[in-house]
Amino acid sequence: MSDLLSVxxxxxxxxxxxxxxxxxxGVSFSVKRGETLGILGESGSGKSVTLRSILKLHPEHRTRxxxxxxxxxxxxxxxxxxxxxDLRGNRVSMIFQEPATAFDPVFTIGHQIAETIKRHxxxxxxxxxxxxxxxxxxxxxxxPAQRLKAYPHEMSGGMRQRAMIALALSCNPSLxxxxxxxxxxxxxxxxxxxxxxxxxxxxxxxxxxxxxHDIGVAVEVSDRIGVMYAxxxxxLGGVEQMVDAPRHPYTRGLLASTVHGGMRGQRLEAIPGxxxxxxEVPAACSFAPRCKYAxxxxxxxxxxxxxATEGHLVRCVGRIDRAISGHLAGNARTHIVDRTGHIPPx
Amino acid sequence: xxxxxLRRLIYLVPVAFGVSLLVFALVHxxxxxxxxxxxxxxxxxxxxxxxxxxxxxxxxxxxxxxxxLLVTLSGDFGTSIxxxxxxxxxxxxxxxxxxxxxxxxxxxxxSLAIVLGTAAAYAxxxxxxxxxxxxxxxxxxxxxxxxxxxxVIIFSVELGWLPPMGLGPENATGWRLDWPHIxxxxxxxxxxxxxxxxxMTRTVRSTIxxxxxxxxxxxxxxxxxxxxxxxxHVLKNAAPVCLAVxxxxxxxxxxxxxxxxxxxxxxxxxxxxNSAIFRRDLPILQGTTLVLAFxxxxxxxxxxxxxxxxxxxxxxx
Numbered sequence: 001m002s003d004l005l006s007v008x009x010x011x012x013x014x015x016x017x018x019x020x021x022x023x024x025x026g027v028s029f030s031v032k033r034g035e036t037l038g039i040l041g042e043s044g045s046g047k048s049v050t051l052r053s054i055l056k057l058h059p060e061h062r063t064r065x066x067x068x069x070x071x072x073x074x075x076x077x078x079x080x081x082x083x084x085x086d087l088r089g090n091r092v093s094m095i096f097q098e099p100a101t102a103f104d105p106v107f108t109i110g111h112q113i114a115e116t117i118k119r120h121x122x123x124x125x126x127x128x129x130x131x132x133x134x135x136x137x138x139x140x141x142x143x144p145a146q147r148l149k150a151y152p153h154e155m156s157g158g159m160r161q162r163a164m165i166a167l168a169l170s171c172n173p174s175l176x177x178x179x180x181x182x183x184x185x186x187x188x189x190x191x192x193x194x195x196x197x198x199x200x201x202x203x204x205x206x207x208x209x210x211x212x213h214d215i216g217v218a219v220e221v222s223d224r225i226g227v228m229y230a231x232x233x234x235x236l237g238g239v240e241q242m243v244d245a246p247r248h249p250y251t252r253g254l255l256a257s258t259v260h261g262g263m264r265g266q267r268l269e270a271i272p273g274x275x276x277x278x279x280e281v282p283a284a285c286s287f288a289p290r291c292k293y294a295x296x297x298x299x300x301x302x303x304x305x306x307x308a309t310e311g312h313l314v315r316c317v318g319r320i321d322r323a324i325s326g327h328l329a330g331n332a333r334t335h336i337v338d339r340t341g342h343i344p345p346x
Numbered sequence: 347x348x349x350x351x352l353r354r355l356i357y358l359v360p361v362a363f364g365v366s367l368l369v370f371a372l373v374h375x376x377x378x379x380x381x382x383x384x385x386x387x388x389x390x391x392x393x394x395x396x397x398x399x400x401x402x403x404x405x406x407x408x409x410x411x412x413x414x415l416l417v418t419l420s421g422d423f424g425t426s427i428x429x430x431x432x433x434x435x436x437x438x439x440x441x442x443x444x445x446x447x448x449x450x451x452x453x454x455x456x457s458l459a460i461v462l463g464t465a466a467a468y469a470x471x472x473x474x475x476x477x478x479x480x481x482x483x484x485x486x487x488x489x490x491x492x493x494x495x496x497x498v499i500i501f502s503v504e505l506g507w508l509p510p511m512g513l514g515p516e517n518a519t520g521w522r523l524d525w526p527h528i529x530x531x532x533x534x535x536x537x538x539x540x541x542x543x544x545x546m547t548r549t550v551r552s553t554i555x556x557x558x559x560x561x562x563x564x565x566x567x568x569x570x571x572x573x574x575x576x577x578x579h580v581l582k583n584a585a586p587v588c589l590a591v592x593x594x595x596x597x598x599x600x601x602x603x604x605x606x607x608x609x610x611x612x613x614x615x616x617x618x619x620n621s622a623i624f625r626r627d628l629p630i631l632q633g634t635t636l637v638l639a640f641x642x643x644x645x646x647x648x649x650x651x652x653x654x655x656x657x658x659x660x661x662x663x
Binding site: 057061082089090094096101102103105106115116119120153 | 470560561564565566567568569570571572575579582583656657658659
């Protein structure tokens with residue numbers, strides 16, 4: 001099956017008169033229909049920038065893109081104006097981190113969903129509202145007819161995020177971009193929304209890119225996970241591969257630094273140091289300064305992305321012992337069970 | 347909605363009472379006896395006393411206030427000490443003239459401010475933004491009476507294009523919507539609109555700039571809305587703040603600019619107040635102030651009610 005989305009060597013640079021930021025430095029990945037790719041990384045790792053670049057949502061005059069983003073064969077990076085607007089919300093749509101700020105506060109939910117439908121399908125006002133109601137039902141929102149007439153501030157955070165999902169699905173997109181969609185929600189609501197996204201993804205055979213900094217969430221929703229650091233993918237592989245046999249020291253550090261029930265009384269492991277300044281293109285492994293396995297060749301040149309096993313790519317040249325210790329894998333598993341154990345029935 | 351407006355109207359009653367007390371007190375706190383202003387200095391004492399009795403100035407202040415309030419409530423604002431004509435008539439015609447000028451200035455200032463402010467907020471080049479910001483700064487800083495005089499010097503004295511003063515052609519009575527009258531309005535309108543233009547341009551620019559940086563604008567782009575559709579969303583979001591400032595600015599204009607109306611001899615409330623102050627014409631002073639205060643209250647009420655229409659987050663409870 002051919003790829004739904006194919007990103008090749010994506011570079012994103014923000015240029016202002018005062019400074020230049022190399023936010024994304026050569027990212028390549030692909031997503032198939034019906035597949036969820038989780039992109040994991042800390043703040044400033046370039047994960048959101050990568051995601052938003054798929055819709056070219058950055059201010060045109062300050063952003064330099066290079067590389068290629070192909071959606072079903074169409075080059076997105078060369079699109080502008082009307083062609084780009086036709087793509088947005090139609091073939092590719094997005095769920096935002098904070099549903100409270102991503103809805104326009106002075107229009108009703110129904111209006112905001114209906115205007116999207118009218119924009120892309122040319123449906124009449126009443127047909128668009130009818131479809132909006134169906135979408136709210138699809139997003140499991142109770143009493144959808146009333147909710148259509150509600151303003152964003154009249155709904156709870158979880159309801160708003162469901163409405164945001166309904167909005168994103170309004171024009172039957174083939175690719176759904178989720179930018180930390182559960183970060184702003186309470187833990188129990190978080191899981192409900194995650195499950196909803198997963199269910200709808202299967203039901204509608206969507207490709208999903210799910211950006212998060214929460215390793216538990218990433219493991220929960222993804223088929224494959226990519227870990228980003230300093231604007232590069234440092235590791236990309238299937239969930240099993242990533243959890244059971246992480247290859248990159250950074251991925252290992254992330255797994256080791258998560259809190260979970262099985263490690264009561266133990267000292268939490270942290271990754272020392274802070275991510276690098278992205279004012280310049282990295283000339284070496286960006287993680288080397290924080291890596292306890294760093295060697296001379298790590299600082300000599302940026303390491304290439306190499307295949308460790310089938311479908312498992314790692315950007316590391318270090319000769320550290322790559323056999324994974326049993327407790328790490330076990331811990332990550334326990335953690336996931338812990339989270340899903342809280343899922344309320346239905 | 348109607349209920350909300352009604353309730354707000356009822357809330358105005360105590361405010362109106364306070365205003366009336368203040369208007370009455372202010373006039374009586376000021377030094378100078380109105381009667382001594384209208385009688386010749388050598389008038390016999392019994393005449394002065396008779397006049398004081400006639401106008402009620404011989405009674406204690408609370409009694410004077412009570413009488414004044416009752417009479418005023420019945421719609422009688424008394425008679426002008428200066429002209430002997432009913433205050434209601436004097437204030438009425440002056441108020442009408444001021445409103446005409448205020449509406450013209452509001453139209454000019456607000457429409458220009460919305461265009462300039464929006465352009466500056468959207469401007470990608472710093473030049474456009476700086477230019478508009480400078481215009482706004484000049485608008486709020488230039489003394490408008492000075493500008494009025496400069497305008498008269500240039501366009502009336504030097505070029506002779508526009509009349510320097512008055513409501514309309516000399517033999518005309520009252521204001522009418524025709525070119526000779528509009529010609530007389532042009533200079534005062536320009537002079538009067540610079541301050542609201544400056545204030546509103548700054549408000550519109552900063553409000554829209556703030557809204558443009560909000561996540562929902564990105565979300566609107568992400569769902570494929572075009573620039574015109576996004577502008578509509580942005581403007582509706584900017585409306586509550588801008589309306590509030592517009593209301594205040596319009597209130598100031600309706601108060602009538604004493605300076606501008608004096609420079610252009612425009613027979614409005616500002617002009618009336620000015621002459622009333624010099625003549626110690628208490629009934630006119632009180633009547634004008636009261637009418638203006640009342641209008642200001644109504645204007646604010648209107649703005650508040652419109653705001654609840656535009657912004658659903660403002661509770662009507």
